[in-house]
Amino acid sequence: MRLPELLCGGIFLFFFISDVRPEKVEVLVAAGSQAVLPCKCRSLSSDSAIIWSKERGGTVWRKQRSGLQYRGSSWAQKGTQRVQCPHQQFERGDFSLQIDAVTKEDGGTYTCMVDVGRWVTQSVVTLRVLTGILQPSREDARLYAAVGSAASLPCIFSPGLKPSESLWEKLKPTSLFRSAVDRLPASFSSSSSPAQLPWDKSARLDPVGLEDEGRYRCSGTVEGQRLARNMKLIxxxxxxxxxxxxxxxxxxxxxxxxxxxxxxxxxxxxxxxxxxxxxxxxxxxxxxxxxxxxxxxxxxxxxxxxxxxxxxxxxxxxxxLTGPGKSSVPSRNTPTVVGLSLLLLVLLLVLAQMYKNHQRRKRIFQYPALETMVHNISNEREEKNRNRARK
Missing domain, CATH: 2.60.40.10 (Immunoglobulins)
Structure with missing residues (x-):
């Protein structure tokens, strides 16, 4: 091949791959949520070919120029496909990949390649998945507590994480789409002790009352991501x-x-x-x-x-204990208790009267000399009256 042909081929190859720009992006999401891995191309074409692959994981999702789509077999969960690229975004040059119900295993490096015919665009995205909250281990976990006992509401993040703006809320029993916040019980305590680890944001109810049942939510911010876990206390x-x-x-x-x-x-x-x-x-x-x-x-x-x-x-x-169906039946010893109570009341009245009489006597005998004089005068008066009657 002559030199001019080699130069022309090299120039053509240069322009063909000149739009290959591996842009490195990092995406941070919480486990269980949806992740969107960005991939955008300035050149538009209706028959473009798209390939999303994961490092050491093979093809995740791809579309041929004919429009046929394929997904990796490992990305189906109970018959539901967890990955997709919305077609309505293609016209704007947006070929971002959506991953639903992200798991810890989904973390890693992904590559997006878009072939629009004359140009190839490449994007590299690193997905980091926060395991977030270890306990409770699942959303809407159920906790059981007895009336009058102490209950622990666990909220433990992954070791090493230091969640900020941690918050506990009690949710009202409203619709599933919107959770209104209720007032926390008076027996609720979320204050952490010096011995408590930074990633442990557990709370406590002591004692538990019937009115404390319901749904509670613990949340905290980790590396800019808001992590939350709902639980139900029964x-x-x-x-x-x-x-x-x-x-x-x-x-x-x-x-x-x-x-x-x-x-x-x-x-x-x-x-x-x-x-x-x-x-x-x-x-x-x-x-x-x-x-x-x-x-x-x-x-x-x-x-x-x-x-x-x-x-x-x-x-x-x-x-x-209180509750429907509880009834009180009088004890067999009730008449005996009533009789003893009446007898005790009578004895108290007698003792009170005796005390009054005793006090009256004390007042009378307080001046014995005066009492003798009054008695002598009375006797003399009676003697004079008898003498007058004889005359």
Whole structure:
């Protein structure tokens, strides 16, 4: 090949690849959210070919000039494709890749190549995925607590992260699309101790009340990204109903949709303080004898994955439990108590009267000489009256 032809070919090849500009961009997103990897080209063509690939991961998404599209097999989740390039953006030269429900494994380096016929544009994007909040490990995790107990609301970020502007909120039970903020309970505490790690933003409720059930949200800012996790607190209580000759205990939860079964454990103690389990009953509600009520009864509730929680009932705690179906039956000793009360009242009245009489006597005998003079004068007067009558 002659020199002029070589020069022409070299000039043509130079202009063909002159628009290959590997622009390096970094995208930071939280796990579970949507990531948009930018890829823009100034040259427009309706029949352009696009290839998105991941380093050491192969092709993610591509489109041929004919319009046919292909996706990598590893980018389907339960039959749903997680990656796409919106066609409505192509006319503006925007070939950005959207990744839904980002996972930690999605992090890495991606390359976008757009071939518009005469020019090839290349973009390099590094995707960083923040694992964010480790506990609760999933969105809308369910936490169970008994009335009167202390409950922990976990909010633990990845070790090493130092979230700023951390915030706890209680959400009102409104529509799914908009969460209105409610007032935090009076027993809520989110103050961190000096021993608490910087990435631990957990809170506490002590004690838990029936009105504390509901959805809570913990959030914080990490490297400019706002990370949040919602959780639901479910409150459990034991409601007692007394009937003639028996006692009914019912295990009630503010939300029992995940509960698959209940059982009751009776715990007794011997004189040495050794505890033992005497019986296990099944069901949400059990009927026991008044004698066995004096022992400790624990209701355990289960879900598909195992034990969800438990709540303990003791006879001396019944006065603090409230709820539908609870009734009070007068004790058999009530007439005896009333009779003793009346007798005590009568005795008090008698003692009060005796005290008054005693005080009156003290006032009378306070001046004995004066009393003698009055008595002598009275006797002399009577003697004169008798003498006049004889005359």
């Amino acid at each position: 409150v459990a209580q034991i409601v007692q109903t007394k009937e003639k000759g028996s006692v009914t205990l019912s295990c009630q939860l503010s939300d029992s949709s995940d509960v698959t079964k209940y059982d009751w454990v009776q715990t007794t103690s011997d004189p040495n303080g050794t505890e033992s389990v005497r019986s296990v009953l099944k069901g949400k509600t059990v009927r026991i004898s008044p004698e066995s009520e004096q022992n400790q009864w624990t209701c355990r509730f289960y879900g598909k994955q195992g034990v969800l929680g438990n709540i303990t009932h003791q006879a001396q705690l019944i006065g603090g």
